[in-house]
Amino acid sequence: MISVETLKKRSLERIGEVHMEVKKKVIELIDAAYEEGIAVQMSSGYRSHTQQAAIYGQGRPGYHWNGVHYGSAGRIVTYAEPGESNHHSGRAVDFFLVSPEGNEALWVVDSRWRRVAALAKGLGFSWGGDWKSFKDYAHLEWMEAEKWAVVLKAGSSGPAVRILQKQLADLGYPLGPSGVDGRFGPATMQAVKMFQEKEELAVDGSYGPKTRTRLKMRTYTGVLKQGARGLAVGEVQRRIGVSVDGSFGPKTKEGVKTYQEQHGLEVDGMVGPKTWRHLFGK
Template identity: 35%
Template sequence: MTVALQTLLDRSIKNMGSGMNSVVKASALEMIKRAYKEGIYAQISAGFRSMEEQAALYGQGRLFYSYRGKNYADLSKPQVTKAKPGQSFHNFGVAIDFFIVSDDGKNAIWTINTKWTRVASIGKELGFKWGGDWTGFKDYPHLEMTGGLSYAQMQLGKKPSLSLKFKDDDDIAVIEPPKKDVDSEVTKEPSKDNGDRTIVSIQKTLNSRYDAGLVVDGINGPKTQTALIKALQTELNKQFNKKLIVDGKWGAKTKAAIVTLEKGAKGNLTWILQAALYTEGYKPGTLDSIFGQATETALAKFQKAKMIAADKKAGKATFAELFAA
């Protein structure tokens, strides 16, 4: 019995994890669909990889290796990568690995044959770069979509400007990159012309309303995301007495404290939702703290892209996708 397309998609979504760039994730699934139409059954084996997971991979086959105070050396396994944490595009959700499966979907096929190269070609048509084209070490399962950014730039919080190479109902909005090459939030004296104007507005509001202490550079980096989580925790404490530690870290207690927002909601929590949607590449309209039609539309598109219930209400699952690392 031939494996169902939905089975391959479900497995791929699970293997990619929750930290994927939405354009990369959608393009990966489109690649699976196109290959399936040609009678080639492909599946994503890996997507987002945390820094700790990268450290564990790098530690394999090494006598000494520690990361953030933890020993990851593991001589019981062979070396599999030369990439330390932050040196793999998997760490930033813009890379995937794939393989071919048997017709019944029960066995992985790692032979590099015409089916394998055809899937890679489909991936390249969708905007990916293939590790099989590298001049040095060839990584045949690997596909990446970096938007021309380097590891160093992504480590500083820069995000690639990506767009879908195929028609899709999600109509994902892409934040335009700065016209000038600028540093991320570590910049001390950013030019007034640098960065995304809406991100600038978000950073200014976080500074004035929550004393975030951000450098206003218009770049959506990790400090801006941390400040948004702190703002969320502050509002949950202030409005609902949730007694959260305001540390800017997304965790089980913060998730449990989330209240559901829906059309008609007004106030600072709605503003935080709008700001978070914008930083993820979805346009909620004016960041006016009013949950109107534009915010509802952006939310529905985000929920659909993240494969969560598109109920147009921002609850625990939605905020988890917006803020979980």
Template identity: 30%
Template structure:
């Protein structure tokens, strides 16, 4: 009998009471002899993803069973951290290292119905003080809003699963050592309104107050990020799951919060943002002045290649005057440069494409300015300026959309699904896969705005994005969702294959 046969037999034949104890051990044994690689889809891959998730390397919300870019990246990071050959392939050495010192939550059990100490499983069907304590903890953290009755039923199980999902744990609804430790960490290291016994504040059990004012920035992860996300969620800026990972969606929520509360909208959570969060912050939708101001710092100069709120302000002013018809992206690329030059020309200013005090003064109405430019700025490249402008506009409208393997809609995109959707919005049909896009496009020596840039991440053309100028492109990244990236960055530059024109 082969290992895979044993595994299938075990999974289908174990009894309900023994399933949680035997299946993980058999699955571990089967996995040790596998070689898993990009493109595979199976239960073994799902088990690999679960192991990587337990150790903090696989950050997608669920184990999908598909070995894609996220899994390759997680395996490579794990291999690098454990002095293994970094090839993104999960062979016996890598899997053996993953299984070593694996948390034993799934293989420990307790038949007690009166509760137990830390290290004892608390699960569906149990009763007692340990369940009451668990329910109080979950209630204080905003996951349980029912009566504390000491009975672990469906409502309690759903609350446990929500907590596990929000903190990157295995979602099984069973409270073992990992989940217990995470509950203790969250309640011990963060000040939670309505926590503990007897001092709870009604209606505020989901509102967190951070104990630290340290800088939190994109790429960070952990309890501080979870607390931040919950705060932003309570105020109406963040509508996604609390993941503890500071990605593009969280950054956008931070910027929206900062903009509404009239503090520097840089997407970084520093002392000023912490203080504002802690002292009567404005909720999403509260009135705030929408007139963008001239940039501060840098002598008031904004030029090609810059990114950030200063560029967003400039683009909004140009848009208000009719010189740009794309949503502000915060990236000063070719289209922004051309729009600035056209505005300067119409205002008899020095035409250099650099937005300094004179240009900002004219944009803000300190000198007379036409409501619309006489002719739209040329975008260069492609099959017409309108198409190029509209493609960039469409792409920027989807910034922050999460990555979903096989995704082809604004609820979730993969890289080729994103490109196909944006181009179709503008009347151009493209192939569905990156490889077919690469084969069907016309090669260009250097990309122009609206061209497709291709990368080799796994062998051959396997990732692509839409070029927006100034070495920047918009793409659906497996770990970032739809975002803007730089061709010169240390990851993309060595993987760049070239550009093609599909329009």
């Protein structure tokens, strides 16, 4: 039978920058299933907005996001558009079973699959197979994440801090010479304070629930232009003062142009990194 260490190695390579506690629980799940003779492997974890667009496009041949075509044939596998998936937060993973030799992926939701789901729930995950509407049998989501990932502060370190630092850097907040290093030092604290002050939040330099929610809303998702749809478009519409419907149409384009003219930006009617940073950055 394939070794448990190989299953762990493959899984850790695929889940990417998930939170440390999720990574620990994934290892525990693989071990627990292996003890019962079940080989389980993770297929994905953290996803960028672009990766989510490609997945959302499956089963939607005409789907475009940020003016780029991501649609493809096949069956629909998710209803979460870019910016709406919990995979962005680093607290969700997907799994599948593998053959005893480890050379074949097994996607049949049988008693062994459900046993893995039960083991995962015992470790604190919720399971997409329990959802009332769209069933996602491969999806596991760490339910306790809000308790341990809520507050990042001076002295914190790891993937969650790196994700925070990258979000701040993308918005133009300075992180000092160390940059994105996964360590919550004085420069990161100061950047968080600057963000909190701009967003009229409590300025304490720690990354708690309100700061996290607001920063997630402000994180740059890529160029937005006519034809784009989604939550990010709605946030832009709120900021430039046009009707909020989440659809980047002609009126939104004109509103962006007006904003760009007023603030000395290149007037192209698209929300690229400079316009986004001016809208939501420091």
